[in-house]
Amino acid sequence: MEKRLLLYLFIGCTLVANLEEFVAAKVRHYKFEVEYIYWSPDCEERMMIGINGRFPGPTIRAKAGDTIVVELRNSLPTEGVVIHWHGIKQLGTPWADGTASISQCAVNPDETFVYRFQVDKAGTYFYHGHYGMQRAAGLYGSLIVDTADGEEEPFHYDGELSLLLSDWWHESVHVQMLGLASIPFRWVGEPQAILINGRGQYNCSLAAHLTGETSSCKITNNQCAPVVLQVRPNKTYRLRIASTTSLSALNLAIANHNMTVVEADGNYVEPVTVNDMDIYSGESYSVIIKTDQNSSLNHWISIGIRGRLPKTQNALAILNYHPNSPSKLPSYKPPVTPQWNDYTHSKEFTYKILAMHGTQAPPANSDRRIALLNTQNKIDGYIKWSINNISLVLPSTPYLGSMRFNLKNAFDTEKPPENFSEHYDVMRPPINPNSTKGSSVYKLKFNSTIDVVLQNTNALTGNVSEIHPWHLHGHDFWVLGHGDGKFRKNDVSKFNLRNPPLRNTVVIFPYGWTAIRFVANNPGVWAFHCHIEPHLHMGMGIILAEGIELISKIPNEALACGITGQVLMNNKRH
Amino acid sequence: MEKRLLLYLFIGCTLVANLEEFVAAKVRHYKFEVEYIYWSPDCEERMMIGINGRFPGPTIRAKAGDTIVVELRNSLPTEGVVIHWHGIKQLGTPWADGTASISQCAVNPDETFVYRFQVDKAGTYFYHGHYGMQRAAGLYGSLIVDTADGEEEPFHYDGELSLLLSDWWHESVHVQMLGLASIPFRWVGEPQAILINGRGQYNCSLAAHLTGETSSCKITNNQCAPVVLQVRPNKTYRLRIASTTSLSALNLAIANHNMTVVEADGNYVEPVTVNDMDIYSGESYSVIIKTDQNSSLNHWISIGIRGRLPKTQNALAILNYHPNSPSKLPSYKPPVTPQWNDYTHSKEFTYKILAMHGTQAPPANSDRRIALLNTQNKIDGYIKWSINNISLVLPSTPYLGSMRFNLKNAFDTEKPPENFSEHYDVMRPPINPNSTKGSSVYKLKFNSTIDVVLQNTNALTGNVSEIHPWHLHGHDFWVLGHGDGKFRKNDVSKFNLRNPPLRNTVVIFPYGWTAIRFVANNPGVWAFHCHIEPHLHMGMGIILAEGIELISKIPNEALACGITGQVLMNNKRH
Structure with missing residues (x-):
């Protein structure tokens, strides 16, 4: 009898918990039709990329824990399209990160791709195109996540x-x-x-x-x-x-x-x-x-x-x-x-900008430190941006599929450099500006703690060093420190481990460095790149991957291109 | 002994024949890299689509019987691309006709598609983009086929x-x-x-x-x-x-x-x-x-x-x-x-323009006559061109694959109309300009003889009727006749069956009609459309198909999109 009572209690509590979850977390459906539109955003009419006939795209509004479903229909006549949900971690849905060549194949004209992902954390986000320079063509909008029912923001407003x-x-x-x-x-x-x-x-x-x-x-x-x-x-x-x-x-x-x-x-x-x-x-x-x-x-x-x-x-x-x-x-x-x-x-x-009191602190130590030299370079006379002398060229087959299925020849498989010459003079233009192209991946041990030091330098022209805001997909990171000039080993001792802000984007100032820390706990392939669109287009980014073997259920729609498309079709006779 | 001699003779002859074929018919390789270029075709600089950095594209030159191999690399950043080999019948290679949504999936950025086809007949041809309006962006060049070795043109020139x-x-x-x-x-x-x-x-x-x-x-x-x-x-x-x-x-x-x-x-x-x-x-x-x-x-x-x-x-x-x-x-x-x-x-x-004496004459009778009313219409307020009141909207899955594999929901499966009201007044704007969209296919019995009567009409504006040059893929046709006003049944008696010219493009004059005949002897799916690029973009075309069951060996690369891509991938676990 006592046992039975406990059982009833257990079932009852479970039902209540499930019911609460059911009430609280909603699935929010959106239909996005991406198309060219005439628009006059600055009173001069031009062609833009709009969503549902308007610019900017509709605001997505949800509560933490909700699932967002966006049916993206590509109504551009000849261009592919993807949409990245900037700041959303895509926990368990790395194929929904909306990065062409990385998380999915671009959606072909007249086709529809369904993004389905959870927004786990209240905050101010946005979404935008992540293929070619479609963001600059107007493909973006707001994504606002409110606190879950029963939760409150730690500040008041009317x-x-x-x-x-x-x-x-x-x-x-x-x-x-x-x-x-x-x-x-x-x-x-x-x-x-x-x-x-x-x-x-x-x-x-x-x-x-x-x-x-x-x-x-x-x-x-x-x-x-x-x-x-x-x-x-x-x-x-x-x-x-x-x-x-x-x-x-x-x-x-x-x-x-x-x-x-x-x-x-x-x-x-x-x-x-x-x-x-x-x-x-x-x-x-x-x-x-x-x-x-x-x-x-x-x-x-x-x-x-x-x-x-x-x-x-x-x-x-x-x-x-x-x-x-x-x-x-x-x-x-x-x-x-x-x-x-x-x-x-x-x-x-x-x-x-420092973390609110009570924010999760970073792990005290990192398992690996990657130093990334940001330089402006030339390849065959073309001006590029390079990271440790590699200018990123995205492959035609998205990494997520080619890595998950261990496909050969989809991208450069050598290990990218983790460091740069300690003799590099960050205050002057590169002595040898010649760089190389590459598509190699920084493979991160799952659940390991990674430090990245972003090192700025002088561009090709003397006395020019630019601001670069670096954005990490799939994670927040702690900003441990900034400094002027070249990063030195003893700068580590000055890292702020007490209240470093958690962010997904951080700037490197001219001639300066920025250090971040994150835990590689999100299975997927993730871009980390300068968020200046022409800079990314010129190669200013790297690719990170972790926990690939833990990924399952990648939808076919995300894979139907390049080598994944061919390999997955090959076993069928036709 | 006699038997053996015969055998040797047979082997010998076969060897000679093969050798001759080897000597005469060449495989001609081309590499085309399609990319945006700055160019000043009329002394004003604009962006164009070029091939190998130039506009127009390279001239392809071959002899009748040769095989052309074009490795097409798409170096456009976000647009797909295909190339149509205008006037080449693609006998046995319908997937190489280079029509997006019809014969193949558009080639994705950074991917390469290999066109391999035989040029069976000497003549003056050209090639061009057949996706969106990429032809008008500059994607075209010449394709000249000389007579095979040992054959001569029926005219002399220095x-x-x-x-x-x-x-x-x-x-x-x-x-x-x-x-x-x-x-x-x-x-x-x-x-x-x-x-x-x-x-x-x-x-x-x-x-x-x-x-x-x-x-x-x-x-x-x-x-x-x-x-x-x-x-x-x-x-x-x-x-x-x-x-x-x-x-x-x-x-x-x-x-x-x-x-x-x-x-x-x-x-x-x-x-x-x-x-x-x-x-x-x-x-x-x-x-x-x-x-x-x-x-x-x-x-x-x-x-x-x-x-x-x-x-x-x-x-x-x-x-x-x-x-x-x-x-x-x-x-x-x-x-x-x-x-x-x-x-x-x-x-x-x-x-x-009439056929040279000795040109193959058309079959004396046709098995089917299709009358196509060319009208300018409106759909939901958008101006369109329609054929028998259907404005062509190409599906995202190319017909060749979806028809070959009998896939459902890839395109409209109802039979498109073969005729139009005999009361339609071709001399006036449409009384009811409302039209419909469609993607249905005219399925032709293999080896049957088809007559098509193209009927021009007045456009939406009074006293306007335009010239439309209609181009048929995969076939030449005989031009049996032209006439002013509406085609009448007894116009058939005036058809020229004696020396009608063989062509792949024919014009309909304002307010007039044009009748053609062809034999549906080329397994494939073929566009028949107004060659004015904005008119095709506005729906002015139809789709023909014949001998689909005879087609095999469609390369995967032509199928890796839309429903064919999904279906062909589905049996693989991943």
């Missing part, structure tokens, strides 16, 4: 606002890709506009009447209308900010309002209050703002370019205090974002 | 010249395709230039100093230098002319020289001498010219547009009599090509 930042060129990405792969090299140049939620204004300023420096904007199209964030006075707002720029590092300032950073890349950070903030491509933040300023005015939000001599107008949006008219422009000049090359200011901000 | 004609737009084909598939509809408009062997001059005329009407050309780039055909006086030349225009119907005239047409679409025709000649997209001709004119001068070759109100300068080339300087422009005005809408002139030329 309302939420969202800014998805990007940059935009009038030249098509097909031509941009050609220019990057040409002799002579043709750089994409500075963007024609910075876009806020897909809207910008080319070659003009909303505040021209106040600054007198630039021409005023004629907004002829709702697609390029100024972004207005509507707020009520004396409230607290969470402002989500994500950057999917192709190139630009950005700085954002809200006139008369400071911002308290509380989240970075889907991880809570120790609240830190700033007047302006940097956002690099691939990063996301949440900041808390208080609408406690002069409520008879609207206020400027200004976004400027960092790290490159800007030729692009600052983007402006309007913080619209109720009940002011949304079309009432602020009567004062917009805030001036910092000088593009004020790296001291940038470092100060970056170094302030 | 030398050979070649003109590959095309038209060119400054707008990318990606944008062109988008415009055609948009509401409101955006037509591609008239071309910026007519190209001769890939060269033209935008918005200027080489003869401006003589005509005073247009601005003179500044040739800043060898890529747009005038085409010069070098000849010696008092010789006989074969001039091969092929048109791979995206849109334009053309007329060609050589000042002071008449031309004797001897070949059309790879078939000999009864020699006919003309002062100027029409060439529609998809057609090829050989003409004989005699250099018996004033040899102290060079002479103009002029190419103008027919059938559409031209907004494009005539293209000019120079017939350069030795020893005049190639750069010496003729001192007189170029010949004026006929008025664009002088259809009487066009019909006169077309009706004169």
Whole structure:
């Protein structure tokens, strides 16, 4: 009798638990049709890649633990397509990471691929194309994950606002890709506009009447209308900010309002209050703002370019205090974002971002340290970016399939270099700029702890070293440290193991280094690359793989190309 | 002993026969790398699709009976590619016809597809992209087949010249395709230039100093230098002319020289001498010219547009009599090509083209007659072209594989209509312009004789009826007749069964009809479509299939997409 009671209790509890899970975790369905569209994101009409006839793509909104299902239909006439869910770890679904040549075959025109994955963690994310330079063509949108039912954010807010930042060129990405792969090299140049939620204004300023420096904007199209964030006075707002720029590092300032950073890349950070903030491509933040300023005015939000001599107008949006008219422009000049090359200011901000108290600490030691020298090089006269002198060329057969099935000749199988010459002078252009192409993989022992030191250098031109925001797929990592100049062995002793921020994207500053740590606990093949799209296109990335033998159930649809397609078809007679 | 002798004789003869075949028929290897290139075909630089870094693609030259092997590497970053070998029947190799969605899966970026096919018949051919509108992006070149060793052409010439004609737009084909598939509809408009062997001059005329009407050309780039055909006086030349225009119907005239047409679409025709000649997209001709004119001068070759109100300068080339300087422009005005809408002139030329005496005659009767009404329509507000009220939408799984393996759901399986209402008024816009999309197939009994009557109509706008050059894959056909207005049953009695020309492309004139006959003797799936690229993109074509059960050995590479890819992979565990 006692036994039976226990059994009933056990069954009852299990049912309750299952029921709770059933109630809490939803499957959220989306249909995305990817197609060319005419659009005027900066008041100049061009062809873009849109989703469901619009730009940017629809916002995906879910709760932690939910399953997202996106039926992606490719309605481009001749181009393949994939979508990467930036910041989502794809635990157990490495084939849904949406990276062409890495996690799946590109989806052919007129075909549909179903992405099905769990969003395990609340935060501010986004999605974007990860094939050729389709992100820069406009293939992106927001992905917001709220806390699971019954869970709470560790900060309070009355309302939420969202800014998805990007940059935009009038030249098509097909031509941009050609220019990057040409002799002579043709750089994409500075963007024609910075876009806020897909809207910008080319070659003009909303505040021209106040600054007198630039021409005023004629907004002829709702697609390029100024972004207005509507707020009520004396409230607290969470402002989500994500950057999917192709190139630009950005700085954002809200006139008369400071911002308290509380989240970075889907991880809570120790609240830190700033007047302006940097956002690099691939990063996301949440900041808390208080609408406690002069409520008879609207206020400027200004976004400027960092790290490159800007030729692009600052983007402006309007913080619209109720009940002011949304079309009432602020009567004062917009805030001036910092000088593009004020790296001291940038470092100060970056170094302030630290994990919220209680965040999981990194393992005390790593099992392996990989040092990655970032250099600009030449291969047969073509300008490239290389990592330890290998410029990444993605194979036509995605790694996930070819590694899972141990196929030969799918990619370079030699072990890529883990280090670089200790005599390399990071402060000068490469003495021998000749580099090599490669597609080799850093194979990581499953569950091992990996340190990576990203080392920046001088580019091909003297006195030039650029910012590179590095993004890791499939994992968050702890940012253990940054430094100027060349990384030295004793820099390890200065690693922050106490409260390093967890992120998926981190910047290396000009002539500097950045060290990260992560646990290779997610079976799959994962890109780690500079998130500047032309830089990745020029080879600036590496491929990591772990736990391949633990992967099963890769859908056929992800494998039907290249050598996997051929091998898997071969046993059938026809 | 006698038996043994016979055996030796037999073996000996077999060896000789094989040896002869070995000597005569060669395998000719080509490597084509398809990539984006910067090019200035009309002195304005744009991105094009080139082959091996150049535009147009390399000329393939072979002898009848040879096997052509083209290793096609797709080096486009995100687009698939195929190449169609226009005019080559692909007997026994239907998977090498190079039609995406029909004969094969598009070749993915970074992959290589090997086309291997026999060229069975001497003639003037060409090749071009057959996916999206990649032909209009520059993906084309010449394919010339000489007579087999020991065989002779039925006409004499001392030398050979070649003109590959095309038209060119400054707008990318990606944008062109988008415009055609948009509401409101955006037509591609008239071309910026007519190209001769890939060269033209935008918005200027080489003869401006003589005509005073247009601005003179500044040739800043060898890529747009005038085409010069070098000849010696008092010789006989074969001039091969092929048109791979995206849109334009053309007329060609050589000042002071008449031309004797001897070949059309790879078939000999009864020699006919003309002062100027029409060439529609998809057609090829050989003409004989005699250099018996004033040899102290060079002479103009002029190419103008027919059938559409031209907004494009005539293209000019120079017939350069030795020893005049190639750069010496003729001192007189170029010949004026006929008025664009002088259809009487066009019909006169077309009706004169008749089979050379001794050409195989058509079967006296047909087994089936298919009447195809060509109409401009609307589907959900999109402007389309339809055939018997079905606008062709190609499926993502190529027909050849899905039909060979009897796969379900790959395309519309209902029987497409063979006829149209006898009450349809071809002289007026459609009363009900609403049309339907479809992908159904006209299944033809193997070895049956098929008649097709192509019926032109008024487009959506009143008093507009356009020229459509229809091209049939996999076959030549006999052109049995043309007529004005609606085809009537008793028009059959006027069919020319005596000396109808054999062709692979034939025009329907405005408001007219054209009747053809062919034998369905080539196992495969074959497109039959308007060769105007925007018209095909808007649905103007049908699919024919015959002898599917006789097809074997389709290479896996042609099948690794869509439902064939999935089905053929499914039996493998992974």
